[in-house]
Amino acid sequence: MASAKDPFQFQEFEEAGSLLEANRDATTISIEDDNINPEKQRKAAGFTPDGDNEDPLADDDKTELLSGQKKSAPFWTFEYYQKFFDIESHHVKERIIGSLLPWPGKNFINVYLRRNPDLYGPFWICTTLVFAIAISGNISNFLAHLGKPNYKYTPEFRKVTIAATAIFSYAWLVPLALWGFLLWRNNKIMNLVSYSFMEIVCVYGYSLSIYIPAVVLWIFPYEWLRWCSIMVALCLSGSVLVLTFWPAVRDDHPKVIIAIMSAIALLNILLAVGCKAYFFSKPEPTLLVPTEVIRATNKP
Template sequence: MASPNDPFEFQEFEEADSLLKANRDATTISIEDEDIKTEKQRKADGDEDPLGTDDKTELLSGQKESPPFWTFEYYQRFFDIETHHVKERIIGSMLPWPGKNFIHVYLRRNPDLYGPFWICTTLVFAIAISGNISNFLVHLGKPNYKYTPEFGKVTIAATAIFTYAWLVPLALWGFLLWRNNKIMNLVSYSFMEIVCVYGYSLSIYIPAVLWILPYEWLRWCSIVVALCLSGSVLVMTFWSAVSDDHPKIIIVITSAIVVLNVLLAVGCKAYFFSKPEPVLTRHSSAATQVTMVPS
């Protein structure tokens, strides 16, 4: 039995009891009853916010679904990015560091399509325009040369670059997804993350203006530097996704990433900046003709 001086013993509020006895006509108000009454009155008056209620219900229940991928709202979030984030990702794609994963450092599960789209578009026009200007500078000063702009190079450059920036990531994403189902502890990347990495890795090729100068050694030096930087970013990024796989798979994936990157750079060099054939003038061709005169 508790002692009379026990502090934990329930004690009635004698003062409140005495006040109620003195005034029998007083009314008591309960906080819970007031809250319920206020809520009912709000519903009756129609002051409740249906949008807020729906959002709270969806967030609490976890049933807020993302829009399907064929809608405009699905891709809208990939273009919602700050300018300084794009600058950081461009610089990070040009300056690879050992052990630095581009996805983990710069993307942070927030890939974008704004940077890759404009990088690919800028590269298309840079290569096409540079190829036309390079061809013009090589033939500049020749009397029988007439400059004709080759607009077909824009279409060819767009086909090559956008195919590389979309189909190669699609194939790589499918292969990594298949290997992840085989080996459960492999690191997996989403398709948009892989597209973002490949798009930003092409930014190093934009300084194609250096290839305009009619110096073959300068063009090859630019290609080698761009290949080393771009290839290093790609290999170091996807190394963590295949490092725990079979050694043969690691060699195949790494070789495919490097070879496809080399094919794109060397193919653009060979087609858009190849050394032109010497133009034969009408006088020089006539001089080479030999007329056989019978003795």
């Protein structure tokens, strides 16, 4: 039989009414009220806000996190470009492999970038390609004239500047023109797929990675090897670009589709063939005048 004074039995505290009668100015809070002011709760509990310890920056960060919005830095500041260099090494490796092995139906932007383009990989790919072209071109010229007594080797450092101008212009100016054109067409035809400028730059940068091993093969003075490597590099690099930008123009006018796809392929071909023709052409050897001829001309 349960005890008459069970401690676990619910009891109504009748003395609450007497307490309220004694102190009518006391603040009461109803737990059933959903619209309770938090400030009143803190005051009722005896907590007073400390205005000196409040951090307005922390409040702003909390507000941005709760609202799902984050302030973006202007594009002319370093903070804007800092996020494009914040990428893991395995992501760069995955994107390089994806550019070397294009597959029909795989869009490079949708599969590998996932709306998170980077500039770290394209920058180092372009820089590596610049030095690979310049160094391979000098070595190729040296091997082509090795053993010739009338040839004097002189390193051509200007090739680094010319290669850098060609590669970085292709990797930045062509995406800029393509982005502007796609943006213009998207304003006219609303159902076209749109890409950001950084996404297009990222695609073009990674598409150049296949040219680095191809340029190294150009060191050997065999024209058939050079042209075979050019064809392989053109097919892989061009496939990445065509498969990526085809969804952005396939719903456009047929003439526009042909024009933009032809321009993408043609500029890619001009870059590869132009680098091969300029940096790996055989220059005329510098003839050294024999000393016997000099002595004969100096005789009276």
